[in-house]
Amino acid sequence: MNNQTTEQLLDAIRREAAQLDIKTQPEPQPLPAEESPGQMSFEQRLRLPSKPAYHYREFLQFDDEAFVRNAFLCILQREPDPAGLQSYLNKLNDGIEKQGILAELSGSEEAKRYGVRIRGLKGYRMIARLRRIRTLRPVAQRLLGLYRRICELPNTEEMNQYRANILQQLSWMSRQLQAAEHLTELSRQQVEQLKQQTGKQGEDNALLREENQTLSKQLANLSHKIAYQHQALATRPSIPAEPNSAKAPAVAPAIDDSDVSAFYVAFEDACRGTREEIREKMSKWLSYLTAANTGSNRVLDIGCGRGEWLQLLGENGYAATGLDINPVMVNSCTEQGLTASLDDALTWLQRQPDASLAAITAFHVIEHVPFELLLRWTTEARRVLQPGGVLIMETPNPENILVGSHTFYHDPTHRNPITPTLLEFLAEYCGYADSELVRLHPYPEEAKVSGNDPLTERVNGHLCGPQDIALVARVPEAEAAE
Template sequence: MTHPTPPSDREFGEIDSLVSRIKSVARRLEVDDTTQAPPPFAYREALGELLASPHSGEASPLRYIANRHVPTLAEVFCADKSDEVFLNTAYRLLLNRAPDESGLESYLAQLPKAGRLYVLADLLSADETQTSLRQRGVRIDWQANLTRPIRLSRKLGPLKRLTRPFLRVGYRLASIVMRPRLQVLARLRAMEVRSQRRDELVRDVLLEIDGELQRTNEHVSAELQRLSEKQRAQQQDHTAFWSALQHYRRAVERMVAAPGAFSQSQAESEPPRNTPESAGLLSQARFDAYYLAFEDACRGSEEDIRRHLMNYQPLLEAAHHVGNQAMDLGCGRGEWLALLQEHGFTPHGVDLNEAMVEHCRKRGFNVTYADAIAALRQQPDNSHALVSGFHIAEHLPFDVLYTLVDEAQRILKPGGVMLLETPNPENVLVGSHTFYHDPTHRNPLTPTAMTFLLTYHGFGDVHIQRYNPYPESAKVPGDDPLTERVNGHFCGPQDFAVVGQKVAPMASAQESVNGDQEGV
């Protein structure tokens, strides 16, 4: 008797190629991801794609994978079925075809005398059966034992005819003895098949449900994305409306004010003249010199400050898209003015310290000795790309700080940037100790308060940037949560900056404001 030949070296190479194709399909279906089942019936499409590959011929290694069903003896024996059903099943499973008329009649005549085991042994001994099984890659484990008597009788040559009646009787007796057991196995097999079909049906339903859930999830994700974009657009409209409201408020204030009130308040806000009537001029000059020396000692050298200011370079690039006019309030020694000039801005510094003003003018900067509010009020609307103030906010009463932010918002162009840096009281040492090194400081300002102040005045994209933490050597050793919390409170950033961008007012509101201003 012949057996199916094992795969050759060439076929093993084809198997490797096939495995690569299977892995490719598996990756596409994401079968390794247990949280995402493949779309409904996609696994069947993938199997069909593999079966349609160029390697699906007679010698294809795919036959060892795709044809996994190996018929059992109980399945072929059909103990609880009729003889016709038995023969049709045997031909289909063993020869992969329906029985021919002559074969069917011959075996139906032999069954009462020989039994079904003899018919199966005779079929398995046929060359056609062996060829069919080999082509399909089916190996029947019980074939050797069942066909052994027939194979032994064939070795007797001409005498084999004499053994045939005894073989039939033996197979018949074996069929009678094995029938009850095979009936039980057949029923178990039928139950297994029904269970498998139910499992497949449940899997198909689950896959269909999964596909529907996946489509629903995609729809919900798209809807959430749409709502998120709509919310962002509404937020922008809200900010723009608030900016327009601030413009309108200022227009109303100008309408209510007396005709000469603005010029009078402007004159009152100018710094005192160097007249003989001015008292305390010498003491002010001494204090200005003292404060310049104090900044050199406590704030660091100009080189140190410049290195820190480089952190704001991205803001300069954003502001430069709007224009090149920049105003720095409380410009001090001019480190920021120098950086602005290097980045293509036309900077204008403002300071009330004559020593600072003289120091900056010697460096060639355009600096005005003036009050910050007065300097802002002299600027036209929508004229600047950047308004900045480094460590000036903590020196001002709140009403002055409020007015400063309000005026800065007025003179900025849409898209212009407002930047205010101040000591960070989130650091306990700063809020309780180092803040008071400067005798002109009033009180610390929190990031939350500064964020709200800019947002209230119509600035958009308001955010906080924190800088200058204590060095690692100053921190308490350890990496446990308590130590990290202590280090965060005592060694965290010593400064923060609040940054906001002017939002273009809504068109209708802006036209209304412009009309009211023309009436004024």
């Protein structure tokens, strides 16, 4: 990455964080009052002293033209030419940081002839290099925000420990970025080799798309991780040091909810499938909502995730609301213009009037909650659904031995599988009518054991049958007349 790696970026951030208490040069003093200010040159009034090394903070006391001229005089050993002066003044007016301008000047070929060092800019230089790669610009912007926040933290023991924890997280991210960069380079090499060997452009495009999808997933996971760390740093309250208090023993930082949430978002992106794949799988459920025909268009989706189902509902004329306990998932939905909130499902249902919703859905949610809560959800849903309204709850199918004994436990937040028998009885017990079980997503044919005898078919049924099952339960239409 332009001869710099993101690991170097993190090394630079650590060094800069350790130098936060560096003492800058004193502000230049004007000449005595008896000399007329109008007769003093720029160098006499505002110029920094000439020396072989500076810290970038020494330049921050100047603004506009004084800043640009000091940067040229100290770094390039000359006055700025008119075009250069105007160019950098325009950049300042456009919101470019002074640190970015100092990094640009000190990294130029002209500056190398003089060897003047500006400390504290390595992080800015390498983040700027990240920005030049289009796919990494969002990640670079979040890193820049974190870098600024870390530099602003006071040098207390508690804050230093927290800073070390953040930098450890960033170090992990850098290694993942390096892996992503390697994957990108490998993709380019493979495409080039394929072109030379076969000349089939269609195969080249397919390989490139596959590699780019993998890279996009990895970068999305990193963005989620950075977003959580940035949110945690921005909202963490400062803890004032107590004078004359004894130092507390060092304690390893605990893993908080944001760590688990960030992991779960990355896990979902890596294992659940693309947005297009999820939309295709969920589109079949639209026919069940149409069949309900309640006259209402309000739908609640519990555990809305990234919002694929909410988006489908909106496109088909439903007023859909999503609930989720993961703030990044909720933010993803609201950024798409969808209605979603960080709310408890039972509390939300209890606030709704009787017979006010057309449908309630929960896709791969009920296996995450204790049965007592599932029972209360189902009971409250029965109350708020209109006559003819439908409740749809999809969950992994334990009838499939591979699901019940293995793949169900890929997700560390799963509690226990829920059997079809329990789902059917739950609907009957809570007063639903015309409930049915829909079995979904069997393993592909090539996964099955070959053979047509009854034993082979039975084995294939247990091992390669539907991986998911859904309860579709309806409120009796007869309630409309009661």
